[in-house]
Amino acid sequence: MLQRISLLFVLTVISLSLFGQENLPEISYTAKPRKYVVAAIDVVGELNNDPKILANLSGLRVGQEVTIPGDDITAAIKKYWDYGLFSDVKIYAKKIEGRDVYLEIFLQERPRLSMLNYHGLKKAEIEAVDEKVAMIKGSQVTPYLLRRAEKFIKDHFVDKGFYNTEVNIVQRDDTSRVNHVILDVYVDKKEKVKISSLVFEGNEALTEGQLNRYMKKTNERRKIKNFFRTKKFVEENYRADLDKIIEKYNEKGYRDAYIVYDSISRNDDNTLNIKIRVEEGNQYYFGNITWVGNTIYPSEYLSFLLRIRKGDVFNQTLLDERLFTDDDAVQNEYLNNGYLFSRIIPVDLKIYNDTVDLEMRIYEGEQATINRVIINGNTKTHEHVVRRELRVKPGELFNKAAIVRTVRELAQLGHFDPEKINPVPIPDQDKGTVDIEFNLEEKPNDQIELSGGWGAGMFVGTLGLSFSNFSVRNITNLDAWKPLPSGDGQTLGLRAQTNGKYYQAYSINFVEPWLGGKKPNSLSVSLYYTLQTGISSRYGYYGYGYYDPYSYKGDDSRHIKVLGASLGLGRRLTWPDDWFTLYNELSYRQYDLKDWSFIGNFRNGKSHSIYLKTILSRNSIDNPLYTRSGSSFSLGVELTPPYSSFTGKDYSSITDEQELYEFIEYHKWTFKGAMFKPLDRANKFVVMSKIEGGFLGYYNDYLKSPFEKFTLGGDGMSGYSMYGSETVGLRGYENNSLTPYSFYEVDGERYSMADGNMYTKLTMELRYPFTLQPSATVYGLMFLEAGNAWSDFKGYNPFQMYRSAGLGVRIFLPMFGLLGIDWGYGFDTVPGRPEAAGSNFHFVMGQSF
Template identity: 65%
Template sequence: MKGIYHYKYLLVFVLFLSSTFAIGQDVPNISYSGSPKRYEISSIEVVGIQNLDPKMLAKLSGLREGQEIPVPGDEISQAIRKYWDQGLFSDVKIRAKHIEGRKIDLEIYLQERPRLSEMTFTGLKKSEVETVREKVSMMKGSQVTPFLIDKAEKYIKDYFVDKGFYNTEVNIIQKDDPAKANHVLLEINVDKKDKVKVNSLIFEGNEVLTDGKLNKAMKKTNEKGKILNFFRTKKFIAEKYEEDLTAVIDKYNEIGHRDARIVSEEVTRNIEDNTVDVKIKIEEGNKYYFGDISWVGNTIYPSDYLSYKLRIKKGDVFNQKLLGERIMDDEDAVQNEYMDNGYLFSNINPVEISVKGDTIDLEMRVYEGQQASINNVIIRGNTKTHEHVVRREIRTKPGQLFSKSELIRTVRELAQLGHFDPENISPDVQPNQDNGTVDLVYQLEEKANDQIELSGGWGAGMFVGSLGLKFTNFSIRNIFNGEAWRPLPTGDGQTLALRAQTNGKYYQSYSMSFTEPWLGGKKPNSLSLSIYHSIQTGVSSSYYNPSYGYGGYPGYGSSYPGYGGSSDITQHMKITGASVGFGKRLRWPDDWFTLYTEASYQRYDLLDWNYFIMQNGISNNLNFKVVLSRRSIDNPIYTRRGSDFSVGVEFTPPWSMFSDKDWSNQNISDEERYQRIEYHKWTFKGAVFKPIDTAEKLVVMGRMEMGFLGYYNKYLQSPFEKFILGGDGMSGYSMYGSETIGLRGYENSSLTPYNTEGSYDGNIYNKLSLEVRYPLALQPSATVFALGFLEAGNAWSQYEDFNPFELKRSAGVGLRIFLPIFGLMGIDWGYGFDDSPYRQNAGGSQFHFVIGQSF
């Protein structure tokens, strides 16, 4: 019995030694003295913990009941190491609770690391606290470990170093929380110090490239105090500085100086003003040119064809960057020719075979490999959109040869759906060279894209309210399936839009539209249906004056009671219309083209409505529309590249040709003359997008559009379908028989001519726009970008007066916000530089609000 107690005390002593070392340090090697004795574990009990499962912790030790272990021995010390390795405990002890014969009961004591009660910051602004708190990412109730504290300190320092606070100091103080057991308070003290900026940037040894060009190449290291660097960062960050040194050499390589190198570089700290002086000495070396370029290993394509695709000729300035782009990176690069034909495993390696003076001969060594066919196409992340909606847009089908261009096109098509975050559509190419196949995984991230409009306001002595619902991923086939209403039947990619607007008895408008993008489900042929009805009443004919706009339209003019006009409820304009359209994706000239045809009908009911040539009676408009378009943009919300062109014609039957009436007779009433409207209307719109920086954030957009409204009979010129130019482009005149064209920097409709009867008479227009855009946020929850613009345009009554160079100019800035539930919204400030012959003071400083417009 005495021997048993001897071993028991020895075991407790050894185990105590094995668990008494500082928190956060590595577990020390443990050596034992004395002769070990083997025991069978009869029970294991975990004590001391509060928030963790004792059974799971017991298994974590690696010890189990019935196991025979030596005491003292490595099994106990290994178990202790396992607990320390978890980083969750501040104290670990293993005790022999009871020993009887060869049986031993073990008690494992674990002290959990403290948990976080509160985290406070000093030395930071309120806005900085929120950002830093997010980066630290330590939630209340989480365990506080030395690793997390060190990680938090590093994240905070790195964040402020990126902001130019190069000497930031962070001190994290941990205090026990007196109100909660085993909880601590963290006080994070941040001393940002002052920003370290570049006082001077001096280059030596450069003759080929000027200081200005080298300074421009160093995008993140720029001198303070220079006007040219006003919009560039002037802070000194060592990591960015090293990247800029590489950029300088890359700049030389692009102009043929492949031997250029940094001989020395010196950064001198100025303590008094917390700046640095940077001196860089450069050896430019000689300029080289491309020599002979030969091809080896190519059997699929002849050498002449590959040289043509390379687009680099003998005598061109040697440019390593250009060479890489023409081999692999560009959209029409040489290797893409192979990859579009299934040669996924191909490779082209340029080798310098000789350097003669300033000429470099290259041998392009081609490894073609075998063609790869697509094995599996896997779709992930479509939690809402049905899989068949995604698969019908995928151009890489199982069994086909791999094609890089079709892979890129698929990503664009999925982005165009609008159901997924375009920034996070990431195809994963998983090749299997052993069997010549490839699996493609399209990882998607659903985003909310249904939109709701619910607005109301008080103006002109009355309330104006709007309710609009747009469901862009609707499923009409499940409309009678109760289980599919969550809260609506969705997933089939159809669009259903409902909208109502009213301000009581003066104005009401109702519309509904439905679009099926894949009619029949087998081909990308769309079907569109719409119906609408609007009623407008109560504008006195004594008030109207084209110089001030349409007084009777809600929100435009002042003809409502209390604003100088008089209401007359007997006046009205009622429009009822319906349309059906069919769209088809074409294969020629290429499959970016679509052809859209539409038949529509509008019925105008006018009573003393003096805004058109026709003021009383019923007018009918049966028209047909044909639009040929080519759309290749990469992202419908923040477009970086691609183009969008369309040319269309809308026409009515030439009713007057089937009549023997003399329409030049002035005695024919307007109601008879315009009973059936006739016209032909031609439109062209085009936009091109291109990124202008390496990060592909800064994007330039050029746009051009024009329209012409013609007639079959000069005595039957249409009173409707005119072009209304100027302003925000949101006036809604399309519901009133005209088409509104925005031109920022001018008042709404202020650039539109009017005829002797006092009606707007814009029959031809053209418009040019140039925008530069920069994204502020590209997230599924919100897309925000800023823009600057130049615009010019004009409208004319007669074709004889048309002058495409006589344009009204404007410039300004704006902001766009896309929220999935509300759609695109924005505000522009524009300044119109020219006078309008149709309205005084139409230009100058103007603010415009934008809702729902594309581009």
């Protein structure tokens, strides 16, 4: 090609001389090369780029001396071809005057992409492939880009198990646009390549079944044990599984194990046979472990931290975990005390027979002091809100545990994506200092609840607003309203529920987590009002345990009203450890009843409840949205004054309900505990175990509170605070169906009353996340539950539980909070309510765990 172009250049010069340009020298193809000076360079053709830029690509310049014929023109043409952007290149000598030559470069640019069409793929596959191919409309279509697109498409489907995928890219002109083409990409995935047989040879210490389990993503088809596991063959996963086999052998002490060979043969039915031969070698054990270079900690203490004894099976994975990765690893003992630059190097000191002696060579170095703590990414939350949660401060010694704890505290705020909190130490060993950089990513955590539900013959609408990063001090600053003043970490909640005359509930609450701004002492204030009347759109009058479709239908003068307020103070404790918090609350609640027949024998009048609530809790969970590790325990007590002890009244003889219940008295105890444990190294599968219980006690047997009881069963969201009851969910059963009832007579009529004074509940869940993105956290779960409620200790039987099992899903959306649905199956028949057990669906809103 280059020779033909050079010949074209020479012939062009000759032709110019033949047309009477007398001042041009006579040039022939056999003439000797002569030197000319480039007087001008013009670029012509249908161009999309600046001709001056294209001229510069040639490497030629005006004033340059070139040899004709010679390498200068040839090199310029080669450069254009090397760029790969042109389909045709020609260089002409437009004119020669003496030693001056005027060059004209003709370029045909490669066509540009007008449209890209995929054939043979589904919509989701097209989106995935198109993202990887990344061919933008308007870009030049070059052979390289076509080869690249074909490779990316094939690689994409190979990763999916389609090893025989064929890709054919057809290029056709776009008649509506000059020098533009349409690409039609035809993809034939063929069938997935699956594994017909997987055979091991040479294995004695580990069975074939064990080796099959270690091959997580390489499994035989037509095996029941592999029903839920992938059977497709993916080269990358297969090689990773081979490494897992060796890793497992190493963990069993076979440190010399290796794969002798692995063979893969193809069958006519598009399946593969895999044969793997292993050489196990000998099993090794830990021998003597000595420490060298340690001056800070004695060898005995380091051996205690290592927790590996002479004679234990040699396990390289365990050794690495105990030295470096576990929370209480040896390396972390140094890192938690400032020795950032310390190193531990395990060395095989001696190998004899089946024993390995190790020498731990330690370089302790100097302690590192924190120089700066840098915070990035807090675009909404004010910096002082972040800094007050820091457990690391300038001037202190480096402490890895304090950094980990800081990450946990920042995640608990809820203002940042917990998966993206990234602390980065920036050490300066020469100065003996380190900067700690916390990289954060804000996530929206204000929530709106707008919902409606149908139940008990009525429609209830809900509107709730929760502002989790509110700022009271900026209320008067109009510039801070975007749309509300925010950034100080305060919580403001507003909520309203109603279906008209039958039911209404309104509440407002405010929480300041750092009262005064210097210590983590929280202030909580709440106000609420609820109303329920005797009106129902369908049933008329509703109470616990049954519906009465006839009595008092449409009588809105019958009601129960509850007005309440509370003031709470909480603080973090340092003993027994700094995971503990203590919360105290003083509350007042007024009950106003008129002809209300579902609160025992109290039907008319007003009751007042003044109580002090104290909750001692310990919370060490790592992530409030998808918890992987840690625990949460709380012990709470509510106490009212024991009025009956100092009024001097004989309550056994009082028949006036207003006098009897003017002031409510009780003592209420609750306990809740949950633990989380990851089951795999990726920390995805998590098991949650929970136990909870409560007891409502009385100071006087003749003055038992008709309020503050426990109702059990269902989704845990039914029942209203106006009754003063605490609703406890137990999936697999209808709402409130497991609550015991007592009966009483008034004027010869028999009534029922919920009478759950104590309960116990056990829960176990297995969770797995589907996505942990800031825009949505989604995880599935399977659960086992058991629980029951009783009226008194005499009937209490912790082995008499209503059992259930099921599965569900949770979705956390920043705007709406936690939403979910569960399907549960109750195994035990409920006396008097056989329909309450069996298959039940439950909706979840706003509950954590």
